[in-house]
Amino acid sequence: MNRAKKAAYLGLSLALCLILSYLESLLPFQFGIVGFRIGLPNFLILLLLSTQGFGSAISVNILRILIVNLLFGNIISLAFSLAAGVLSTLLMFALLKLRSVGFLGASAAGGACHNVVQVAVAAILFKNTALLKLCPPLMLLGLFTGIFCGILSYLCHNRLEKLGIGTKAGNRNKI
Amino acid sequence: MVKKGDIAVISAIAFLAAMLFLLPFFRKSPGKTVKVTVNNKVFGTYSLNDDRTVKISTENGRTTLVIKNGAAYFEGSTCPDKLCEKMGKLSSVGDTAVCLPLKTVAEVTGQ
Numbered sequence: 347m348n349r350a351k352k353a354a355y356l357g358l359s360l361a362l363c364l365i366l367s368y369l370e371s372l373l374p375f376q377f378g379i380v381g382f383r384i385g386l387p388n389f390l391i392l393l394l395l396s397t398q399g400f401g402s403a404i405s406v407n408i409l410r411i412l413i414v415n416l417l418f419g420n421i422i423s424l425a426f427s428l429a430a431g432v433l434s435t436l437l438m439f440a441l442l443k444l445r446s447v448g449f450l451g452a453s454a455a456g457g458a459c460h461n462v463v464q465v466a467v468a469a470i471l472f473k474n475t476a477l478l479k480l481c482p483p484l485m486l487l488g489l490f491t492g493i494f495c496g497i498l499s500y501l502c503h504n505r506l507e508k509l510g511i512g513t514k515a516g517n518r519n520k521i
Numbered sequence: 522m523v524k525k526g527d528i529a530v531i532s533a534i535a536f537l538a539a540m541l542f543l544l545p546f547f548r549k550s551p552g553k554t555v556k557v558t559v560n561n562k563v564f565g566t567y568s569l570n571d572d573r574t575v576k577i578s579t580e581n582g583r584t585t586l587v588i589k590n591g592a593a594y595f596e597g598s599t600c601p602d603k604l605c606e607k608m609g610k611l612s613s614v615g616d617t618a619v620c621l622p623l624k625t626v627a628e629v630t631g632q
Contacts, residue, residue, distance in 0.1 A: 441526075446529075448522075450523055
């Protein structure tokens with residue numbers, strides 16, 4: 347992809363991420379946990395990680411987090427999201443580098459990591475180690491939402507590849 | 522769709538979560554007092570041996586801590602998720618119930 351095409355593609359991805367962020371804020375169910383989210387934008391980030399590389403994916407993710415929190419959140423939610431978003435993207439990138447791990451594993455690990463980092467940041471910000479007790483259940487929850495997003499990424503990746511949109515030929519993360 | 526590494530990663534995380542979940546059960550000793558903190562400030566410390574109810578009101582809502590038969594638990598919380606009530610009865614050292622919306626934490630201590 348040339349530079350202009352890539353800029354347009356990433357811009358579209360960012361817009362789609364923002365829509366997905368908004369969409370999931372509309373979901374009426376929270377499974378009894380305040381602030382519960384599926385992490386829908388994550389499946390796009392995963393797709394970008396595997397097709398456009400780490401730099402593109404993390405820039406889109408950071409921009410998404412900044413914009414979403416400026417529009418709908420506050421400084422505290424920005425700190426949570428930024429720390430969790432950056433670290434889980436790093437972890438997903440590292441896992442995708444392994445040939446034996448695909449979208450599913452990377453996404454599941456990313457989801458779990460995202461939730462654990464959020465709890466850890468909350469524990470640090472509120473200087474309260476008792477919050478860390480929430481780690482195991484939130485980890486499992488992140489695992490399930492992560493698997494869900496991983497399946498979405500996989501399905502999208504296959505369709506995009508057939509259409510020849512946005513996927514590199516000879517992509518080494520191809521499943 | 523599923524690769525070998527995926528299953529390995531997923532089971533590793535599930536195992537880790539299960540271990541973290543079970544860890545507190547391996548080192549249980551009966552608690553003596555329950556410490557309640559609201560917004561990081563100590564609200565009060567109560568003996569688990571005396572049955573009583575403590576009304577807690579914060580800027581974000583109200584809840585009640587019930588101490589009965591050596592265990593403490595939250596009841597009638599005005600928070601939307603009621604997670605603090607679902608954490609059940611606290612009786613051993615280190616048992617904790619957290620109410621995020623009310624920024625209220627009850628923790629059992631050994632002193």
